[in-house]
Amino acid sequence: MSEMVLSLRNIVKHYALGLEKLTVLHDLNLDIQRNDFVALTGPSGSGKSTLMNILGCLDKPSSGEYFLGGRDVSQLSEDELSAVRNRRIGFIFQSFNLLPRHSALDNVAHPLIFRGEKLQQRRAMARQALEDVGLGDRVDHYPNQLSGGQKQRVAVARALVGQPDILLADEPTGNLDSKTTETMMQLFENLHHQGQTLVIVSHESDIAARCKRQIILRDGVIESDTNQATHGGALAHEL
Amino acid sequence: MSFEIFRAAILAVRANALRSMLTTLGIIVGVASTIAVVSVVQGLSYSVSNQFQSLGSNALTIEAYTPLNERIQGKFSHLTHSDLALIRQRVEGISDVTPILVVPGSQGGGTRHRNAVSLATILGTNKNYINLDDWMPEQGRFILNQDDQTRRKVAVLGKKVVEDLELPEDPRGEFITIAGEWFKIIGVMEERGELLGFNQDDIIFIPYSAAGALIGHHRLPNLQIRLRVRDITALDSVRQKIERLLRTHRKLGRDQANDFKIQTSDQLLESFEKVTDTVTAVLGGIVAISLLVGGIGIMNIMLVSVTERTREIGINKALGATRNFILLQFLAEAVLLCLIGGLIGLGLGYGLGAAVAAVLPGFPPAQVPAWAIMLALGFSASVGIIFGIVPAAKAANLNPIDALRYE
Numbered sequence A: 001m002s003e004m005v006l007s008l009r010n011i012v013k014h015y016a017l018g019l020e021k022l023t024v025l026h027d028l029n030l031d032i033q034r035n036d037f038v039a040l041t042g043p044s045g046s047g048k049s050t051l052m053n054i055l056g057c058l059d060k061p062s063s064g065e066y067f068l069g070g071r072d073v074s075q076l077s078e079d080e081l082s083a084v085r086n087r088r089i090g091f092i093f094q095s096f097n098l099l100p101r102h103s104a105l106d107n108v109a110h111p112l113i114f115r116g117e118k119l120q121q122r123r124a125m126a127r128q129a130l131e132d133v134g135l136g137d138r139v140d141h142y143p144n145q146l147s148g149g150q151k152q153r154v155a156v157a158r159a160l161v162g163q164p165d166i167l168l169a170d171e172p173t174g175n176l177d178s179k180t181t182e183t184m185m186q187l188f189e190n191l192h193h194q195g196q197t198l199v200i201v202s203h204e205s206d207i208a209a210r211c212k213r214q215i216i217l218r219d220g221v222i223e224s225d226t227n228q229a230t231h232g233g234a235l236a237h238e239l
Numbered sequence B: 001m002s003f004e005i006f007r008a009a010i011l012a013v014r015a016n017a018l019r020s021m022l023t024t025l026g027i028i029v030g031v032a033s034t035i036a037v038v039s040v041v042q043g044l045s046y047s048v049s050n051q052f053q054s055l056g057s058n059a060l061t062i063e064a065y066t067p068l069n070e071r072i073q074g075k076f077s078h079l080t081h082s083d084l085a086l087i088r089q090r091v092e093g094i095s096d097v098t099p100i101l102v103v104p105g106s107q108g109g110g111t112r113h114r115n116a117v118s119l120a121t122i123l124g125t126n127k128n129y130i131n132l133d134d135w136m137p138e139q140g141r142f143i144l145n146q147d148d149q150t151r152r153k154v155a156v157l158g159k160k161v162v163e164d165l166e167l168p169e170d171p172r173g174e175f176i177t178i179a180g181e182w183f184k185i186i187g188v189m190e191e192r193g194e195l196l197g198f199n200q201d202d203i204i205f206i207p208y209s210a211a212g213a214l215i216g217h218h219r220l221p222n223l224q225i226r227l228r229v230r231d232i233t234a235l236d237s238v239r240q241k242i243e244r245l246l247r248t249h250r251k252l253g254r255d256q257a258n259d260f261k262i263q264t265s266d267q268l269l270e271s272f273e274k275v276t277d278t279v280t281a282v283l284g285g286i287v288a289i290s291l292l293v294g295g296i297g298i299m300n301i302m303l304v305s306v307t308e309r310t311r312e313i314g315i316n317k318a319l320g321a322t323r324n325f326i327l328l329q330f331l332a333e334a335v336l337l338c339l340i341g342g343l344i345g346l347g348l349g350y351g352l353g354a355a356v357a358a359v360l361p362g363f364p365p366a367q368v369p370a371w372a373i374m375l376a377l378g379f380s381a382s383v384g385i386i387f388g389i390v391p392a393a394k395a396a397n398l399n400p401i402d403a404l405r406y407e
Helices: A048-055 A079-086 A106-111 A119-131 A148-160 A179-191 A205-209 A228-237 B002-015 B017-053 B070-071 B082-089 B129-133 B145-149 B159-164 B208-215 B233-251 B263-309 B312-318 B322-361 B368-395 B399-407
Strands: A005-019 A020-033 A037-041 A063-068 A087-091 A166-170 A199-200 A215-217 A221-227 B059-064 B094-103 B111-113 B114-120 B121-125 B137-140 B154-157 B176-178 B179-189 B203-207 B225-231 B260-265
Touching: A005 A228, A005 B233, A020 A048, A020 A221, A037 A048, A037 A179, A048 A166, A048 B179, A063 A221, A079 A087, A079 B322, A087 A148, A106 A119, A106 A148, A106 B179, A119 A179, A148 A179, A148 B233, A199 A215, B002 B017, B002 B322, B017 B263, B017 B322, B017 B368, B059 B094, B059 B233, B059 B263, B082 B094, B082 B225, B082 B233, B094 B114, B094 B129, B094 B208, B121 B208, B129 B225, B129 B312, B145 B208, B159 B179, B179 B203, B203 B208, B208 B263, B260 B263, B263 B312, B263 B322, B312 B322, B312 B399, B322 B368
Parallel strands: A037 A199, A037 A215, A087 A166, A166 A199, B121 B203, B154 B179
Antiparallel strands: A005 A020, A005 A063, A215 A221, B059 B225, B059 B260, B094 B121, B094 B225, B111 B114, B111 B176, B137 B179, B154 B203, B176 B179
């Protein structure tokens, strides 16, 4: 339970803004353990997008160390980061970001291309992942034939198909109505109970409230980090 | 992985089928126009080479040759019967010595049969002519040795002459008048068709000796001599021997140039091929320019396409695509576009060339040599690589965060 999936050590990120240096993250430390269910919240400008990008290996910190699965990934090359993203991280975006010309199945199978998996193997894995999110009957549909909730579930299947160490969801319910938001949250809770590590970035407090651990970011520092172990237990009881 | 890259390229080209078509138009036009022209020129070259080849590589042609400045002064050199006699007597290891004496078609009022007139070229030659030119009579026979020795007034006609003189379908035994003399028709040659607007069937063969008598002393006979060297390895020594003999015989001084030319059939072929090669090279240059223009069109659309698909590129990068994958994907797309254009252009050009050759009277069928196909496709692919690299690099270098945020 206490196995560390990732840890940030003294992470600083600044951008050059003309002659001035804008520091977005100040000396940030964070540990996330296996099976953590984390909500990352904070007002706009708090640096949560930047932190999200660094966690997702889309961006490099200006200084500090980032250990992912025991390996320092803070100074890897662009292509090495691509490989890390491919194997260790599953992304879920607010706007789904599905490939419009690919069927649901091909969308889910897509990241496996970059691992060099064979077509048949990819399709088999993708089919399984779609069944896991309850879309086993929609494999041949194209994104424009799917509802918002279905699209986001395809995106979840795509994020999960490679069995990543951590699932990063950036405002996953931002484009969904309240009913599909509920379905989506139940899906996340389910994944949490299956042992998946999740980090959800959201500005909606009721979404954050359903997560086991809540991190509030303000002006580039962690303002609070609370763990509601009891909630997780209550949830387990409910299910 | 390479299969995936190719598959992605096909998907992208297919997704915008109409735009892809229009994009490749420049390449299509460029390749089609080359292939059309090359096929026509090569068809011509092919049919001419075949005729030269029937001469055989061991054949020599000896002709009078007058340098330009002497021609301007009105001096023309001629080969005469005595040159022929000399070669026959003094050169060893040769066979099929064939004199060809041209009697102007209009001499003595042309060739007549009743009221019909023909201005066909009249060649005085001997039996060896058909061996060297690989041209056989269709009806009757060609000139024989006895005809030549006894100066018989017999004639073998080309197909066109038979028509022009309104002769019956089998004209053997009929009489015609050539320069006022009666000649009996003994044969008709196979039809050969036109070459470069010149009707090869508009020709009459008569015995060499009879032709000499026809020309008489009105003008100096201009003789062409063809012969075969029995042993091909002796070709050069025979040629030098003939050159020495003729120089002595024609009383040329040490510092005087030859007033005759000795050519092998290979040399004749070469000088012809030089012409077609030049034509091909010039056209190749024009096509290189049109492909360049086509390539710029491709680059332009690919750049637009990269901008349009910024988000897709961002997704790919977030999901783990390397820079190389993105680069190769867009490069493959550009090459695919160019190759499709090249293939369509190839088909169109071939059709166009065949149509042109079919429509122009007397043109041999179009020929598309394998090298032209390889060159057209190779060139198209290179254009794809050269003009695809800039858009592909742009795509590969996109920052995934910005690309994902792109609307």
